[in-house]
């Protein structure tokens with residue numbers, strides 16, 4: 001592709017993106033592709049000869065787009081969001097153009113120093129302690145693995161990387177029964193063993209019960225295990241429960257256990273001073289992760305990982321082959337020593353673009369608006385006799401269940417599942433479910449970059465309308 005063609009298609013693609021965002025509500029939110037349907041339209045072998053870029057764009061529109069689920073649609077209420085935004089998209093284009101490898105300072109000083117400053121900005125924007133130092137990881141799963149590996153090194157006096165795990169005894173990791181699967185996955189990868197993840201029971205609001213945590217740790221100590229790490233969550237994936245950080249921190253500090261906080265979604269709400277109660281007890285925390293790629297309008301991937309003691313992190317990950325020796329080592333941050341990968345993307349640029357383009361004030365008002373939308377939605381649900389709120393609404397996520405009077409719990413499970421499928425099949429909105437106390441519940445997240453009140457009220461109208469259609473069918477035919 002020569003420079004003229006690049007310019008031509010570059011303009012075309014920017015125009016395509018602008019139109020896509022303008023018209024995004026016209027697409028079915030969840031892709032209607034059937035399994036194998038996309039692959040069936042892709043040639044078995046790559047082309048031997050050069051093909052015009054036009055043909056690629058045509059196939060992108062005809063083959064790829066129907067198989068896309070539209071995460072940037074304001075009618076996307078599923079999972080947690082993976083928000084993008086125009087400034088983030090533009091910065092990502094520059095990142096791809098530069099194609100820099102940000103493994104050490106010398107391989108692009110500006111990338112390393114911008115990353116350092118962006119982590120300071122994020123730390124201060126969210127009110128985290130000023131002694132925290134940060135690094136951008138790809139995902140929260142990786143950040144949690146990094147935390148577990150660092151905790152493992154620390155508890156084994158920095159011997160497990162060099163000598164293996166044999167000398168450390170059986171390590172234990174504690175988290176609530178509602179914690180993200182990345183804790184278990186990371187513990188497996190770290191050689192701690194999935195079976196050594198102790199799932200602590202939760203209180204009524206689905207937050208970790210600190211009394212149960214203390215009991216579990218004491219029990220393990222008496223049995224000869226070595227407690228390694230506690231993972232607390234600010235905003236669990238199922239119901240956005242907030243674990244009591246101060247009470248957990250007091251136990252960790254008393255017992256000398258690493259405390260990691262998984263705030264993948266919830267961390268963004270710390271931009272709001274009125275939400276900082278969630279981080280009460282942060283002085284006990286050793287490591288903390290949140291994802292600007294979820295709720296802070298920075299396209300995937302961009303996960304902000306903060307540590308109290310960067311020296312322990314670096315001691316866990318640095319390894320210095322001859323070809324990476326530089327004269328600046330020790331004077332600057334070589335981020336390949338702050339995590340698992342050697343090669344790293346230049347992710348700080350899109351963060352810079354997002355923070356500068358919105359400004360902290362507009363970021364705050366968008367997040368406040370998302371919290372307000374969740375309250376509006378939960379208010380409408382509470383006012384309806386056929387529906388129930390199933391978990392406290394602290395953040396942007398409303399957990400609810402359709403439970404008309406006189407219907408058994410098991411029957412309501414089936415009806416909610418049917419309702420969920422009918423809504424998602426309609427293409428008009430997309431929401432997902434979870435289970436709480438064994439019951440099927442629906443989750444609706446009001447945090448998409450472009451979501452407005454009208455999208456939420458329309459979604460609620462559609463939910464009620466679809467439920468009543470299912471109800472009337474029930475009278476006529478057996479839905480099972």
Ligand SMILES: *Cc1c(COP(=O)(O)O)cnc(C)c1O
Pocket residue numbers: 080138139140141142180182233235236237262263264265291303
């Ligand atoms: C989404 C989520 C994760 C995983 O995030 P990735 O960045 O996709 O790895 C971890 N923990 C919680 C609480 C989450 O909600």
